[in-house]
Amino acid sequence: MAAVHLKPELADRIGENYLNAPREALPPPQGTDAVLVLTQALVARRRRRMRDVLVLVLVLVAGLVAIPYSFAFLFGWGALWLFWSLAFASRQLWTGAPRKPRADEEETSIIGLVSTLAFFVGWLSYTWIGVRVSTTLAGLSTSADDGFGTGSAESTTSAPWAVAVLLPVLLFVLCAVAIFAVLLLDKWVTRHLIASGGNRTPVGTNSVVAKLADSLIAGVTRRHSALLEDVARKGDESSVLPHAGWHAFVGHGHRVNAWTLPLVLRARDRTERTPTLHPRELYSAVTSELHSMQDSDLLTPSRRLRELRVSPQIVVNTENLHRNWHTPTAQALLSRDNGLPVSDVDQETMDLLVDEDLEWVRHFQRTSVLSWNSDLLVSTLFNIGCDDRTLYLEWNAYCLYPMAPRYRLRGVAGNSTREVAATALLEFCQLLGSIAWRWRTLLGSLPHRRITSEGSGEVRSIRELAADEECVNEFQDLDGQRHITLLQERTLSAVRNHLVERGFSTEALEEQATRIINNTTNNFHGSQFLGAQNFGANGTATAVPTSSTATHGPGRESG
Template sequence: MTDIVLPWARTGARHAARAPWRQEDETTRYLCAAAHLDQEFADQAIRETLVEPLRAAPPMPGVNVGAVLREAVAARTRRRIRDAILLVCLLGVLYTGGYLFMLWLLYAIAWSYLSPRHAAGQRSTLLREWSGVVKLQVVRRIRRWALILFLVLAVLVAANQFAPREVTGSRRAPDPTDIGLLPWVFVLIALLVVLVDEFLLAALLSRSFRPGPGFQAAPTEGAWRGERLVRNLGFPRLRRALGRFEEIEQDTDVLVYRDYHPFVGSGVPFQPWSIALPLDPAGPSKPAEFTLTELYDHISTELAKLGGSASLTPERRLGGLTPRHQVVVAAETLLDHLHDERAGWVLPDVDRPPVRTLPAEIVAELRERPLEWMRYYRCFQVETWDRNLVVSTYLHLAADDKMLYLEWTPCVLRPVAEHYRVADRRPATPWAPIRHAFGSLLSLPVTAPRRIQALFRTLRPIPQPHGMLVPDKYGAAASLRELTADEDVANYFQRKDLERYLQLLEARAFRAIGEFLTARGISVVEFQARANQVINNHIDNTGGRLNFVGGNMDSSVQAGSVSGGISQDGK
């Protein structure tokens, strides 16, 4: 039997000998913990990646994709084993002790109904467990009637308990309230199962996923006995599928997406804008010709100069600004253009996932001559706050000898949600898992529908009829990091840093474009006027602060045209 060391025990020499801790492991650590804390996240992660072997892999800054998926598979396997045993125990109680099961169900309903909310806005236990099975309105009606039924049955049970017993001869009539030993054996087994599960979760959060040198993305040696077994559950069966993500390239330059938002993996768009302006000569002479590659490279060079000051950018975060080529194509239009040989650049084989990188000559071709259904962007990305907050800006240029078109799309990848960081502040005490175990045991009858659904839910790939290609099997819609993103930044300084980086990148880009056009004899009067208009639209009139929609960074921005040839769009 595997020896499990309790999470509050001393770590010992084994812990000290582990690999050195790195800041870039922080986001991976949070997502590994999220897989064990949130069943829906684990299932979504598997469904979005492992289930679809043809799906493109979006960029995931700061995330060890293979490690997170390994934990998602292990967490799903652990939950299914636990739920299978608990459901067998519940059926055993129902079969051998119907009266005990009825009392258990009544107490579970009362517990679920009367249990306090754990956080602001969080539903009670009963609603939380049943909301995935039936609609919320139906659950509320069930809750009201369940309370009434509980009161009625409680009165009947009490009356039956104290009613005089009928006697036949020398033997007493059968009493339905007499409960044998066997039902209690099933209850005891269920209690042991939930206790073991809670202690395993406590060990994972308190030992495996704690900040510091103890965290290992792939456990080669355990911080506690049994860690490798628990974190590798289900791995042999999916070893081949997981291998595709073990060495995923974070600087991939091909992104095949589905749905509306093209910049998957970068978070939500925030105040995008576009400008179309004439290239009028600044003097009597004809302006010098230029290529889009020259303008892209000039902007990249100027933005790279922002990282030299520790005062302008805290800890010189903009010194880590990474320009990246990004070719973006929608999965639906990619399949619609399979007859075009250029579609073969991205999808050379429909039985394999899209390529991750393209040769430099193809990227240069798309940069100078973009297609309607395949575009080139230059991405500028800065990772800050231990890679937990990521700001990405996508720049697209188009020009001829008369006009220049600029498209600027900032995206914000918000921090990991607060409830996934419980490992950082979870108290190292045995009472928390014991308390949670008894709560799970008491509410087991009302959680049975959810457990049955999870146990028999199979994560299957999207069906693809013979002779047809389904775009959703190829395009990505969300990265693992986006699935765990919070609704807003974590604190005031993160918000101000976000505003700082966006304003610095935008202002420096405007200056670089103006200098580039001036050096080639092109008038920048109209460009400066429209640049000022964009900047003014992003400044709040009361405090000089970037205007967040609805009090937080929403995935949609207010759409509308701005006079002077500037448009701010988003969906």
């Protein structure tokens, strides 16, 4: 809960993910309270925008009040920045090193701290010089008036000088105090939202802070009530998985292994006629084989195979689902109440999709193993295609990595008055360094920016958005490889045994299965581990380092 308030990029990603997602392709919650997390993410975005609007307006007013000094400071700071960019920062242009975006709500900016302190020190000097000059001019004016015998008008003559000097100073100080008050109130509201978790009011909370927090939540709930209701109806236990965009298997994480196997079917006895192979029977054989692993307590640590789950999965492309709404398959997948995809289908529809896959709706056999206190999820998705002469197997392995450490923020936000005031003061002292990202926050909320944002239409679950790009430790890495390897071996074994029972030759299958086992890649932790036969002193393969982006893509495919 703290992460969506203290990590702006996470709140923005969650908010845009759900706001841009088609209503029929909302991601599964995957054990999270999706309604609460989404509500708090939208509240955090709304809170930041309101805060940044007030801060930018007050900064603009303060700059206009001290406009001569503001122009001089901007000119000097711009010249210094230009010199620094030409002398030092040009290296970044040659090396192509990307700038890191702002990821923490309360991170310290050295440049912002230095520039803000320099501005205030310069402003104090400018004000002191202005007061001295005004006092001197007022004194000279008074002396001149005395020489003409108008000494009785001294107070009247000096009053305009005092007003001209003190009024801008007073307005500037009031703007600075107002900015600090906005930042301080924002910190209190943030702490209240984190502590309450959206469900209960923390003890000792100021009534003003509580009312502001409640009004933010009420505003978000009222504006996005339809979306939140649809998210609340979305469940994990469903056999239909709708998707939009490129990523088809929403909630499963990164693909770490993939292979395909085409096999020409031949009878074991070449004098006999080739038997008939039915996909449903082969799926049933694989399911029985995988279920038998649930009793294998010694195969994996902590007896994780007891939690192995095998179930059918219908993956639907929502765009083409509505495009083909008139077909019997689409009618079976669309709810008659609201026109959204159903969560489950009857056995007749399931059998129809097994026997004849369509391009926009496909049947997979999903197998998953959850481990490490539900932090690590390994899933495989298996598809079968066959006719009288050819069998085609498609197998994909996905890993949903643990939540990134930067999002585990239990207890990091201090709630005492001293801690909140210190945090607000630190942000105030970095004010000038925050103008750029506050402006970007406002620009990012514009409708055209939301529509044309990168990745628009790509849907991910909250668990995927918060996941890391690798395992936390080597044991998790090894366990993930173990689970994938075991599922792969038993799947191929089940296919072989079923073909033997049906009277098919398995010689070609065994050759291709050996090649798959030896050559396919499990892409974990930024390295590629090649095959089950590569371990041990006599192994010939090594761990091949890959780039940081390799974790996102599949391993080397075999087919």
